[in-house]
Amino acid sequence: MTDPQFEEILRGHLPFLPADEPLTPDTNLTDHGLDSLGIVDLLTALEGQYGVAFVDDALTRETFETVGSLWSVLDGLRPAAV
Amino acid sequence: MTGTAATDRLDGTLHGRFLRGLAIAPDRPAFRVGGREVSYAQAHETALTWAGTLLDGLSAPPATVGVFANKSAEAYLGTLAALYTGAAVVPLHPDFPAARNRYALTAAGVGAVVTDGRGAGALAELLPDGATVLTPDGSGAGRVLRPRPELALAAPRPADPDDAAYILFTSGSTGVPKGVRIRHSSNRHYFSVVDGRYDFGPDDVFSQTFDLTFDCAMFDLFGAWGSGACVQPVPLRGLRTLPAFAAEHGLTVWFSAPSAIDVVRRTGGLAPGALAGLRYSFFAGEPLRCADADEWQRAAPDAAVENLYGPTELTITVSGHRWSAASTARSANGIVPIGPVHPGHDHLLLGPDDRPVTTDVADPVEGELCVTGPQMCAGYLDPAENAGRFVEHDGRTFYRTGDRVRRFPDGELTYLGRADDQVQISGLRVELSEVTHAVRTCPGVTDAAAVAPVVDGEPRLFVFHTGEPLPAATIARHLRDLLPAGMLPRHYRHLDAMPLNPNRKTDRKALKERAAALLAVPAGGGAGKGSAPMTPEVDAGNAQLDQPAGGRVDQPARYLHDILDTAAATWPDSTAISDSTGAWTYAEVARLSHAAAGWLRGQGVRRGDRVLVQLPNMRHAAPLWFALSRLGAVFVPLNPGMKDFHLRSVIADSEPVLALVAADPGDRFGAVPAVPVGDCWSAVQDAATTPADATSADATPTGVVPVDSADVQPDDPVAFMYTSGSTAAPKAVVLPQAPVAFAAAGIQAMLGYRPDDVVFCRSPLSFDYGLYQILLATLAGAELALAADEPEVRLLRQLRSTGATVFPAVPSLATALVKLLARDPGPTSLRMVTNTGAALPQAVIDGLRAGLPGAQVVRMYGTTECKRISIMPPDEEFDRPDSVGRPLPGTRVRILDADGAEQPPGEVGEIVVTGPHVMAGYWKLPELTARTFRLHPDGEVRLHTGDYGHVDTDGYLYFSGRRDDMFKRKGTRMSSIEIEAAAMDVPGVRAAAVLPPTDTRDLTIFVAADLPPTTVLRELAVRLEPAKVPAVCRVLAEFPLTLNGKSAKQQLTAMLEAETR
CATH class of the missing domain: 3.40.50.12780 (ANL, N-terminal domain)
Structure with missing residues (x-):
């Protein structure tokens, strides 16, 4: 579902996630250490990596709730896969 | 072609x-x-x-x-x-x-x-x-x-x-x-002179200190580029560490305004030989003092030190004098001569009658310098400006510099001063009439006069104004929109009328003398101010503090509800407070506060009673607080995120009679009646809209029966602020009415919120910085916009959608804002960002300035025990970047050593505060109160903050660290703060926290970064003395935060201890 870059960036912002624990779509980001300031950094990192800009309406707690919610928003912003 | x-x-x-x-x-x-x-x-x-x-x-x-x-x-x-x-x-x-x-x-x-x-x-x-x-x-x-x-x-x-x-x-x-x-x-001629005079080559590195809007920067660029040399901009940080900066970058050619010399001297960079790598040192833009040139020459023994002179109209510089032992013989007023006019030019000196003075005499002559030649400009863009700036003589046109000089028979010139009212201040030419003109456009000002007496060798802008007795800060803010920062006057004095001379014109001479006298008042009672002619008292008095005579600082409201009632009378229909669900005007808040007071009294709340208020940031907090103020009762704001464990301690400690909460709290509050604010508010709204008994003489025009506040006393507590995050028993600072009102008025006097401001508050109201925003906005008639409960990632959007003009921030919020601005640049309405909680890293300040052009970044320092200790006046935001500002008007800061002796400027000691803003102490903790709020034999209460710092000779305060932050290692006294600041300077480090050494642990630093620990330590070793480089570095992706957004060293300590267990 996701790609390795996404997972790598995400793990960098989840200090409570052990390296050997897999990410699943239901993994709760807040529970794994993503705080409100971490969201700002994560957002910047993802936008930089994928060359996209999150629209204002996507900047909600819900977007940053789980791995799956974040990926689906990000995936929707990316140009159609080639 | x-x-x-x-x-x-x-x-x-x-x-x-x-x-x-x-x-x-x-x-x-x-x-x-x-x-x-x-x-x-x-x-x-x-x-x-x-x-x-x-x-x-x-x-x-x-x-x-x-x-x-x-x-x-x-x-x-x-x-x-x-x-x-x-x-x-x-x-x-x-x-x-x-x-x-x-x-x-x-x-x-x-x-x-x-x-x-x-x-x-x-x-x-x-x-x-x-x-x-x-x-x-x-x-x-x-x-x-x-x-x-x-x-x-x-x-x-x-x-x-x-x-x-x-x-x-x-x-x-x-x-x-x-x-x-x-x-x-003109440039071609200028640079031909440069090429003939100096031997620049590809190995040279030129400093670049001048703004590009200043023509001396053209020398920096094209002086270097004509010889294959390198241009090296010098940031303020470089200036403050100049010997190291010059060595690191291989500077060989220095060019700056003379005022830079003082900065370098004050930061210890002018030791003999400290700038040995320089081959040339040029100064221009303002008079160069002989003493400064001499000291610079000792620091740069191999450099040719030159004083260059020239107005923009004569292309960069048009004369130059090389400093030598013989220079002082020809100086005037201690100013280095400016040398002969460049070859290829002719000049003449105009006497007082505007006629050229005789030139065929052997003695020095004096007059206004006029120059013609290839470097002279052809005139101004607007030809109307040419009038009076050029003079015809013998069929040739000369530019009138407006500078009075003395000429020696060999052509050497010495600068005497400005011929008219143009002055040079920090390298910037200031036409006093322009400043005067700008002051006159300030609403409320009738007439104004700007003068620039020379005090301590420097011209200082001083403004006299008539009309309304406006606070200096008000005029300064007005001028800020009209004048570049360097042209902003620092000193203001209100007059009933301008003095007039016999010609019935404003007597500028008398004003100038008066300004000089005001600026030169010798140091008063304060200890250790030395010979500095600018005492803190005088400077503060003129610039900011004693101006609102008869206003709020001198006679502040002593009760919070008085502040509200004044606002409701002055700005009844202005929006007072808004949140994501609506807004109320000042009249509405006043009416609701009366209704809420009636409701609270009905719940049994009496003077002295405590009421817990645990709400997210919603606008109801404002009328509730004012309502409790009217009753003489105590508002105890609690963070909505407070854990049950803490909550139980707080309840036991404060013994509240009532709690107001967001939603049904179950049994979290034990025996204390806990009312959801929605239930309370339907009753309050009813009362606020029900017509009062028509026979009641006390009925307010709005129909609410007002609550009688006659029993309330100035020292009645109006709030408790519980400190958070500590594992020890909860500790409440008792905030009485009068000190809170005084502190709020003092802050407002220095920050100057305006009626058209929208103050955006994201800090919880349980954090005193957030809570005081209610008072600051009310004092100004501004709107307080409480942030909707949304993640920080929406911060910028919230600032834009609320039209916020003022943003009280803490470092973590400011950092987030810088990042959000980077991904989404664009205008905001912000004009001021204030910071408290902890020092703002310079990179964040720079980021705010870059992302919010036009907004001031205000450094502040304080503690709940007296609310605010110091504020860097907004108009001095670029000065003294390490300072946390000046004490609040009417308050005093002492620096005391361990024996209670007052320390002289520059010496670090405990920061001890006195003044009407010092709060009452800690609730039910008499011993701690006596230790912290010490009664001095003279009857004054001195707040011992436990913070360490020093003041400079001008009375500005510098924070070194908490008592806990100060420690010795390897025989060297140091503070966590300086090590953390060094770490923040390392590119890639997002946050840093130092744990001082203990018996079982050496000095340890935590950083949030994506760097290996070894890199961080290596970088720290570049920036710190060996004793200050931590033994251990831990790298984290993010820091844990407390509820108030401060990084929590206790959590880091616990992490470390858990590992080593």
């Missing part, structure tokens, strides 16, 4: 000098900025591309090209590219007021601008429709060009000798700046 002809024509141009450097040293650096080195070949290629792209995007070659950037790579490349188009460069300072830049753009007819990413947003508001912008990456709004290499010019376009090379704007007498065109031919 032929290629040869074009080359010939380039030879005489300013950009032709760059081509010379290119030929000499194509692969050497033309400049270095922030670790980036750009070679002559690269700069040439880039400038050709930018110039070609600009020309392609314009219908015709432009006459002028603006460069909206300062001392950055884009600024340098933009300057070159502008010249490469064959146009004149118009440097524009991004930090200048928009009105001034807009004027410059229009006056110079600028239709195309090069800017950097930072400038693109601000520029969009300035540019006329249809203007073209080039940014390095094509970002920005409007008609933006992205450089396209395929459009690169084959060669720079030449320019005629009479074409303008650049257009600069200087202070004008009519209140608008004067545009000056400086021709290529």
